[in-house]
Amino acid sequence: MRRAARRCVTFAVCVAAAATPLSACSALVPGAGSQLAPAPSGPVSTAVPAGSxxxxxxxxxxxxxxxxxxxxxxxxxxxxxxxxxxxxxxxxxxxxxxxxxxxxxxxxxxxxxxxxxxxxxxxxxxxxxxxxxxxxxxxxxxxxxxxxxxxxxxxxxxxxxxxxxxxxxLVGVYYDKALAAKLGITAPTTFADFQADLAKAKAAGAVPIQLGNLQGHASFVFQSIADSVDGAARSTAWAYGVPHATIASPGGTKGAEDLADWAKQGFLPAGANGTDLPGSVAAFAKGQGLFLFDGSWDGALIDKAMPSKAGFFALPGATASAPVTGIGTxxxxxxxxxxxxxxxxxxxxxxxxxxxxxxxxxxxxxxxxxxxxxVIAPPGSVLADIATAWAKVNRGNGLVPFFNNTTATMADTLTSAGQELIGGRSSAAQYVAALQADWQKGHR
Amino acid sequence: MSLPTARALRRHRSGTAPRRRPIAYLYLAPALLAYTAFVALPWLHTIWLSLFTWDGVTLGTWAGLGNYRQVLSDPTMLAALEHALGFVLFFALLPVAVGLLLAAVTGGRGGRRYRVARTVLFLPQVVPLVAVGVVWRWMYAQDGTVNQALRAVGLGSLTRAWLGDFTWAYVAVGAVGTWVMTGLCLVVFQAGIQKIDTSLYEAARLDGAGPVQEFRAVTLPGLRAEIRVALTVTVIAALAGFDVVYVTTGGGPGNSTVVPGVLIYRLAFTDGQVGAACALAVALSTLICLVVLAISRLTREKP
Known part of the structure; x- marks a missing residue:
C-alpha cells in the first residue's frame, strides 16, 4: 500500500516535471500549427469570371x-x-x-x-x-x-x-383571427391596447398568450417589450456588447416585470416551462391562445395549419405612430x-x-x-402580414438582433432565468441582474 | 485474442515457473495499439488540454491548475454534482432493487417463462438514449400520455407539464433513468440465477425456507458478482449521464436538473472554454473512478 502511494507521488512529480518544459515547447500548445494569416487585401473585381x-x-x-x-x-x-x-x-x-x-x-x-x-x-x-x-x-x-x-x-x-x-x-406576434373576432378584438395598435386584449381574453376563458418556454422562448416576449420601450438603438447597443450598456434599463425592467406579472395573472399557459416551441405552435394552431410570440420561420407552418385564420404584427409601441421594433437576424x-x-x-x-x-x-x-x-405574398395568408410587418420595422430602422446571441452563454442564461421568473422562483430584478451578469462576463 | 494471455496468467498463478514470454506481447499488440490510440492517448490529451486556456481555435495559453480552480468553485457545478449523486438512486439503486425482485420472481427454474416480459423490459436498452429522451419529452408534455393516463383514472388534478415543474422535473428525469436501466439489471441477474446450483435451492427448501428466506440465503449471495457489475455500469451511467437530461430538460427548469455532463458540453461547445471543459471532465472521471473502486471493494467476495 505504502509502495503504491510512493509510486503515485513519484508519477505525479514526473508528470509535473515533464509538463513544465513541455508547455514551453510551442508545438504542443493547443491550436499551434493551424493558425492562418489574414487574407491579403488587394483590389477586388465585380466581374463574373468567364469560362467554366x-x-x-x-x-x-x-x-x-x-x-x-x-x-x-x-x-x-x-x-x-x-x-x-x-x-x-x-x-x-x-x-x-x-x-x-x-x-x-x-x-x-x-x-x-x-x-x-x-x-x-x-x-x-x-x-x-x-x-x-x-x-x-x-x-x-x-x-x-x-x-x-x-x-x-x-x-x-x-x-x-x-x-x-x-x-x-423576424420575431413578432401571431394572433388567432377567429378567436379575436369572437372576443371582439382587432390587431392592437398601441401597447396599452395589447395589454387590454390580454385581460379581455383571460376574462373570456381563453389563453391570452400561448408560450413554450422549455428551451427559453419567453425571451421573445421579454425582448419584444424591452426593444419597444428602449428603442432599437439602445437595445441593439446592449445586444452588440457596447461598453457600459445595461439591460437594467426602463425597457428591460418593464419587460421582466410584465412577463412575471402576466405569468402571475394566468395570461400564460400553466405548462409553459415544460412545453417546447413546436409544442406551443401546435397548441396555438389548435386555438389554444390568442397571441403567440414567434418567428417568421413558422409562418408557412401556421398558415397551413390555420389557413387565413392567423394574423401577424410587430409589437406596437406606446403610441400608434411610434416606430416599431422587431427581433431579427x-x-x-x-x-x-x-x-x-x-x-x-x-x-x-x-x-x-x-x-x-x-x-x-x-x-x-x-x-x-x-x-x-x-415581394408578392399569397393574398389572405399570414405571410402577407409578415411581409407588411417586416417592411414597417425596416422603415424605422427598427431591427434588433436576438439577445440570445449577445454572449456565447446568453441563450442558456435566458432559458434558466426565464424559467425561474415564470415559475415564480425569482423576481424581475433578479432576472435582469442574471442577464446583466452574463453580459458582463461575456464582454469583459 | 485474450486466450493465450489468460492461459499464461493461470499458469503464472498456479505456481509453475514464472517465465517471461516476449511472444505474449505480440498477441497483446493489436489490442494494446487500439487501446492506446483510441482510449489512452485521447485521455492523456484531455488532461493536457485541461491545463490550458483554449477556445478550440486560436492559440492556447498555459493555465496550470487554474481551470480546476475555476470549475470546482462554480456554484452551479456543486448543484450539478449533487444532482448526479441523487441520480444514483434512480439510475442504479432502484433498477438494481427492482431488477433483483423481478429476477427472483421470473428467474429460477428454467427461465423460459416470461420471455416476452423480459424482452419488453430490456427494450429501452436497445433504443438510443436520445430517442428515449425525445419520446419521454412527448409523454411528459402538457397533453402527453402521462397526463392522459392520469386524467383517465380520475387524477386530473395532478397533471402538469412535468419537465417544466421545479419540484417534479428532477423526479421525472430520474424515472426515465430507472425505466432504461431496470431491463439491463433484470437480464444480468436472470443470467446469474441460471448458474446458481439448483441443489442449493433444494437444500434451502428442505430446511423449510420460504421464498423470502430462499432469496436472502441463496439468490442474493449467488448474485454478488452480477450485482457488482450492474452497480458499476449503472452508477457510471448516473454520474456521467448527459443524453437523457440534455434532450428532456437541458438542465432546466432553472438549473434544477443540471448535471456535470451538461456543464461540460456547455463549456466546450457553447462557451468555447475547451480547457475548463476538459478540467471538469477529468475531475468527473476521477470521481467516477473513486466511486467504482469503492463499489468493487464493498461487493468483493470474502476470502
Missing part, C-alpha cells in the same frame, strides 16, 4: 433558400456551377472552424454567428466589396451591422463587414480566407440583394434583405 467555374458553398440552411438562389444564379451565368454542401446545423457549427481552415475550404460558408472566425483569421473582410457594389446603399444599415465586428471579433455591430445576409427572420455567408474564387463568391452575395432574389427568399420562408415592398 465551380463555386462551392457550405451551409446548414435547409429551407431551400440558398439552393433556389444558386439555381437562379446559375441560370443568369451559365458558365458557373454551384456546388452546395449541406450539413445539419449541430454538426455544421461544431465543425465550421475545421472546414474553414482546411485546404479544401469552400468559397462561401454560412455563419450562424461571428464566434471565433474573425479572431482566427478564417474569413475575409468584405468591406472592399461593400464599396465596389454599394451594398451599404441597398440595404438598411441595421441589417449589415449585424455582421460587422472588430478585428478580434469581440465587439459586434461596428468595424469591418465579415458576412453578407442572405435572408432574415439573418443567415449570412462569409468568404473564407482560403476561398479559391473570392470575387465570384462576392458576385453571388451581391445577387442575393437583387429584386429577383427577394422573391425567392420570401417564398422559401425568409424576409428579403432589400426590395421588401416588391
Amino acid at each position: 467555374v465551380t463555386l462551392t458553398v457550405s451551409s446548414s440552411e435547409n429551407s431551400g433558400t440558398t439552393r433556389a438562389l444558386a439555381a437562379a444564379f446559375e441560370k443568369l451565368h451559365p458558365n458557373v456551377t454551384i456546388d452546395y454542401r449541406y450539413t445539419a446545423a449541430g454538426d455544421y457549427n461544431t465543425s465550421l472552424n475545421l472546414t474553414l481552415s482546411s485546404a479544401d475550404a469552400p468559397d462561401l460558408a454560412l455563419l450562424n454567428m461571428i464566434g471565433t472566425t474573425v479572431r482566427a483569421n478564417l474569413v475575409r473582410d468584405l468591406d472592399p466589396y461593400v464599396a465596389a457594389y454599394g451594398w451599404d446603399r441597398a440595404c438598411p444599415s441595421t441589417e449589415l451591422d449585424q455582421w460587422r465586428a472588430s478585428n478580434d471579433g469581440r465587439q459586434l455591430g461596428s468595424g469591418h463587414l465579415w458576412a453578407a445576409p442572405a435572408g432574415f427572420s 439573418s443567415v449570412a455567408y462569409a468568404i473564407p480566407t482560403r476561398a479559391r474564387h473570392p470575387d465570384l463568391a462576392a458576385a453571388f452575395l451581391n445577387f442575393m440583394g437583387s429584386a429577383r432574389a427577394a422573391q425567392i427568399e420570401f417564398s422559401t420562408g425568409f424576409m428579403p434583405l432589400a426590395h421588401a415592398d416588391a
